[in-house]
Amino acid sequence: MLLFAAMLLLPPDVAQRLVGGALSDGLAYARLAELSDTIGPRLSGSAGAEAAVKWALQRLKDDGLAAHLEKVMVPHWVRGEERGEILSPAAHPLFLTALGGSVGTPQGGISGEVIEARSLPEIAALGERARGKIIFLNHTMGQKGGYGDFVGLRTHGPAEAGRVGASAVLLRSLATGSLRSPHTGATNYEAAGPKIPGAAVSVEDAELIHRLLQRGPVKVRLTLGCHSLPDVESANVVGEVRGRETPDEVVLLGAHLDSWDLATGATDDGAGVVIVMEAARLVAREHPRRTVRAVLYMNEENGLAGGKGYAAAHQSELARHVAALEADSGAGRPIGVSVQAGEGGAAQLRPWLGALESLGLAEAADGDAGGADISPLEPFSVPMIAVQQDTSHYFETHHSAADTLDKVQPEALAKTAAAVAVVAYALAEMPQPLPRPPPKAPRESREPPKPAAH
Amino acid sequence: MLLFAAMLLLPPDVAQRLVGGALSDGLAYARLAELSDTIGPRLSGSAGAEAAVKWALQRLKDDGLAAHLEKVMVPHWVRGEERGEILSPAAHPLFLTALGGSVGTPQGGISGEVIEARSLPEIAALGERARGKIIFLNHTMGQKGGYGDFVGLRTHGPAEAGRVGASAVLLRSLATGSLRSPHTGATNYEAAGPKIPGAAVSVEDAELIHRLLQRGPVKVRLTLGCHSLPDVESANVVGEVRGRETPDEVVLLGAHLDSWDLATGATDDGAGVVIVMEAARLVAREHPRRTVRAVLYMNEENGLAGGKGYAAAHQSELARHVAALEADSGAGRPIGVSVQAGEGGAAQLRPWLGALESLGLAEAADGDAGGADISPLEPFSVPMIAVQQDTSHYFETHHSAADTLDKVQPEALAKTAAAVAVVAYALAEMPQPLPRPPPKAPRESREPPKPAAH
Numbered sequence: 059m060l061l062f063a064a065m066l067l068l069p070p071d072v073a074q075r076l077v078g079g080a081l082s083d084g085l086a087y088a089r090l091a092e093l094s095d096t097i098g099p100r101l102s103g104s105a106g107a108e109a110a111v112k113w114a115l116q117r118l119k120d121d122g123l124a125a126h127l128e129k130v131m132v133p134h135w136v137r138g139e140e141r142g143e144i145l146s147p148a149a150h151p152l153f154l155t156a157l158g159g160s161v162g163t164p165q166g167g168i169s170g171e172v173i174e175a176r177s178l179p180e181i182a183a184l185g186e187r188a189r190g191k192i193i194f195l196n197h198t199m200g201q202k203g204g205y206g207d208f209v210g211l212r213t214h215g216p217a218e219a220g221r222v223g224a225s226a227v228l229l230r231s232l233a234t235g236s237l238r239s240p241h242t243g244a245t246n247y248e249a250a251g252p253k254i255p256g257a258a259v260s261v262e263d264a265e266l267i268h269r270l271l272q273r274g275p276v277k278v279r280l281t282l283g284c285h286s287l288p289d290v291e292s293a294n295v296v297g298e299v300r301g302r303e304t305p306d307e308v309v310l311l312g313a314h315l316d317s318w319d320l321a322t323g324a325t326d327d328g329a330g331v332v333i334v335m336e337a338a339r340l341v342a343r344e345h346p347r348r349t350v351r352a353v354l355y356m357n358e359e360n361g362l363a364g365g366k367g368y369a370a371a372h373q374s375e376l377a378r379h380v381a382a383l384e385a386d387s388g389a390g391r392p393i394g395v396s397v398q399a400g401e402g403g404a405a406q407l408r409p410w411l412g413a414l415e416s417l418g419l420a421e422a423a424d425g426d427a428g429g430a431d432i433s434p435l436e437p438f439s440v441p442m443i444a445v446q447q448d449t450s451h452y453f454e455t456h457h458s459a460a461d462t463l464d465k466v467q468p469e470a471l472a473k474t475a476a477a478v479a480v481v482a483y484a485l486a487e488m489p490q491p492l493p494r495p496p497p498k499a500p501r502e503s504r505e506p507p508k509p510a511a512h
Numbered sequence: 513m514l515l516f517a518a519m520l521l522l523p524p525d526v527a528q529r530l531v532g533g534a535l536s537d538g539l540a541y542a543r544l545a546e547l548s549d550t551i552g553p554r555l556s557g558s559a560g561a562e563a564a565v566k567w568a569l570q571r572l573k574d575d576g577l578a579a580h581l582e583k584v585m586v587p588h589w590v591r592g593e594e595r596g597e598i599l600s601p602a603a604h605p606l607f608l609t610a611l612g613g614s615v616g617t618p619q620g621g622i623s624g625e626v627i628e629a630r631s632l633p634e635i636a637a638l639g640e641r642a643r644g645k646i647i648f649l650n651h652t653m654g655q656k657g658g659y660g661d662f663v664g665l666r667t668h669g670p671a672e673a674g675r676v677g678a679s680a681v682l683l684r685s686l687a688t689g690s691l692r693s694p695h696t697g698a699t700n701y702e703a704a705g706p707k708i709p710g711a712a713v714s715v716e717d718a719e720l721i722h723r724l725l726q727r728g729p730v731k732v733r734l735t736l737g738c739h740s741l742p743d744v745e746s747a748n749v750v751g752e753v754r755g756r757e758t759p760d761e762v763v764l765l766g767a768h769l770d771s772w773d774l775a776t777g778a779t780d781d782g783a784g785v786v787i788v789m790e791a792a793r794l795v796a797r798e799h800p801r802r803t804v805r806a807v808l809y810m811n812e813e814n815g816l817a818g819g820k821g822y823a824a825a826h827q828s829e830l831a832r833h834v835a836a837l838e839a840d841s842g843a844g845r846p847i848g849v850s851v852q853a854g855e856g857g858a859a860q861l862r863p864w865l866g867a868l869e870s871l872g873l874a875e876a877a878d879g880d881a882g883g884a885d886i887s888p889l890e891p892f893s894v895p896m897i898a899v900q901q902d903t904s905h906y907f908e909t910h911h912s913a914a915d916t917l918d919k920v921q922p923e924a925l926a927k928t929a930a931a932v933a934v935v936a937y938a939l940a941e942m943p944q945p946l947p948r949p950p951p952k953a954p955r956e957s958r959e960p961p962k963p964a965a966h
Contacts, residue, residue: 269549459692460691460716462716
């Protein structure tokens with residue numbers, strides 16, 4: 059762990075304008091309020107998503123960027139009615155929500171006895187005992203691990219449970235805190251495999267089911283009206299600050315416009331959207347050497363169509379994408395910078411980041427970086443940079459009805475926007491681009507794990 | 513603030529059995545799990561309430577107490593369907609729940625423009641501007657006050673709003689934390705006054721409405737299916753440890769069996785029920801001088817029929833009720849003892865409470881004490897004793913769907929049961945009863961304020 063070097067390659071007046079602009083204008087928070095409160099939820103395919111596309115395009119233009127849409131086809135999954143209850147040994151409502159992409163239940167719901175499993179191998183090991191049962195997927199997120207350790211239960215649990223003949227899955231919400239609110243998120247079936255419904259229950263309901271199973275058999279019913287409609291056309295929103303010397307070299311700043319439908323996605327990923335907008339706005343005034351491109355992706359949450367579509371459409375440019383940074387870790391304050399590049403990447407970048415010390419960032423170091431939307435760039439050796447953020451409260455509200463504006467501290471949001479602006483300017487201005495890392499194999503999962511919270 | 517006196521009037525072997533029994537048996541938590549998980553919600557008039565009465569009677573008998581039921585007639589209010597939404601300037605669902613006792617809306621709900629008020633006088637001051645509007649009652653609980661400071665908005669807000677011609681009330685939930693969960697609680701109409709529907713919205717929804725009102729007009733719709741059915745017969749559950757010398761002198765330990773319908777009432781007031789049961793069980797083994805009477809009241813939440821009924825039925829005995837203690841502040845650890853008696857009350861009790869220091873209690877002092885169920889005893893000069901508890905998390909879950917067993921720490925619960933056992937034994941064994949306070953006027957409110965959380 060190295061502190062930022064004392065040698066400052068970023069001119070002090072530029073640093074002052076980038077950081078000062080982010081901290082004093084208050085534009086990021088005002089825009090997040092606009093997006094959250096006046097547009098609201100924006101799941102792919104919804105009217106809210108389309109309104110967000112139009113809004114983002116206009117705001118990028120307002121900031122003087124050259125902005126345009128890049129079309130992508132996205133899934134159109136809708137939630138419908140959903141409810142559940144414990145039938146025996148005592149009647150309790152279940153606070154649950156369908157997993158994104160789940161099939162619905164038949165009319166009248168699915169009733170059955172519950173059987174508990176705590177991992178994908180445990181599902182397989184249930185074998186015949188799972189037939190016709192509702193598998194309850196329990197875990198220890200929060201006590202013994204983070205999101206990344208357990209998200210596979212959500213993405214693959216219903217597919218695995220279908221294979222052993224289960225009728226449905228109830229997943230303990232992936233959350234670090236709860237007041238009876240379930241947390242959704244995508245699940246993926248195999249094309250040729252069985253498709254059984256999957257829903258997340260709140261942490262409280264999961265603990266209740268677990269306790270009741272210690273007393274004896276537990277029977278539940280769940281009714282899910284969710285279903286998929288035909289794919290619809292949507293768009294990534296792209297805004298550019300054209301480089302003054304090497305405009306074909308691109309620093310990509312990414313975030314995603316779509317959100318889950320349960321809330322306004324203020325932290326996932328409205329915060330990232332306004333952080334990227336604000337960084338691009340501030341960097342534009344400094345006319346850096348390379349192009350800085352803000353890409354506001356569609357469909358990160360349930361398909362990654364935007365991320366995949368961007369990589370496919372821009373494949374010929376990717377060798378000249380000198381870096382990519384995704385802001386998709388909420389609205390917390392910035393705590394460090396991680397550089398996933400060729401050897402010496404962090405050392406090369408560090409002297410440009412002295413201004414970050416005043417923002418409270420502790421280090422810039424080689425390490426993992428990236429994000430779901432920019433993950434399709436990894437096979438093309440694009441260096442990945444992350445401004446790491448405090449996520450200690452992120453998974454209390456993530457993918458739940460509580461992901462609302464009140465969870466955002468304006469000052470923390472502004473600090474992260476400032477940090478991203480400084481990093482983006484450095485990447486766009488430093489004389490030599492960062493060394494490129496070796497190519498990575500494409501990620502298999504449709505929604506790769508996000509940073510774990512502990 | 514005085515520490516407990518060094519002089520110990522409570523025999524050390526008795527203290528050890530009372531405290532040791534509560535801390536090592538684990539019976540309070542096991543019983544709370546039984547009540548919460550296998551009986552569940554128990555609003556007055558519901559099947560759960562009746563199951564809880566039967567359960568409590570049996571458990572008191574199991575502990576060797578002389579137990580019986582004392583009939584009371586209770587309201588039978590049912591919640592029905594409930595939903596709400598912001599219609600403009602943008603579509604948002606409202607996470608809301610009807611206030612207990614509220615009338616429902618007409619078929620199709622009530623739509624209207626929202627107008628904000630922050631106090632009962634502000635409602636009155638709206639005058640004609642409120643006619644036909646939906647009044648949004650905002651407040652600053654958590655930042656600038658506690659439950660007791662704002663509960664009047666809930667108990668009297670709809671009545672006041674009806675007087676100025678409003679069509680409905682949306683109350684910001686009385687809560688110190690939120691993950692989009694609304695908090696219910698009783699509201700009271702005047703018999704001859706207008707009755708308009710009232711619902712609590714989650715803190716997040718309240719903040720959203722407040723922000724949207726800064727942008728311009730806000731229109732909402734709410735649909736409440738709640739309604740009142742005819743009163744039904746229910747019961748207080750009473751268990752006695754008969755005094756060995758002066759059995760007609762009574763130390764009353766109270767808690768309430770009923771809970772709101774949204775959750776299992778683990779902390780409100782399942783915790784109080786098992787604390788009182790455990791204290792009575794432990795004190796019974798010590799055969800104290802006076803009678804210790806556990807009274808598990810029905811209908812504290814929405815009518816106080818049990819509390820009023822007990823006082824009426826036992827009026828001839830109340831001059832010989834030497835003390836009353838109510839456990840209705842959740843499951844937090846004990847932090848002190850408050851004595852509302854005649855002059856010198858705390859000083860007389862303090863030498864008996866040395867055993868409480870080991871439980872972490874800081875003081876026993878003269879001060880306010882009491883509780884809703886035992887408040888009808890105040891006009892009869894019954895000394896009131898409170899074992900004060902840590903309520904720092906109580907109002908995050910209070911009256912909401914999140915009032916579930918997982919919020920209870922078994923060790924804190926056991927410590928409070930131990931403290932109540934020690935206090936109850938002291939009151940039942942000390943040679944002279946506490947001096948009696950002057951009579952208080954009857955409380956007007958049907959649900960008096962509970963202790964404030966800060």
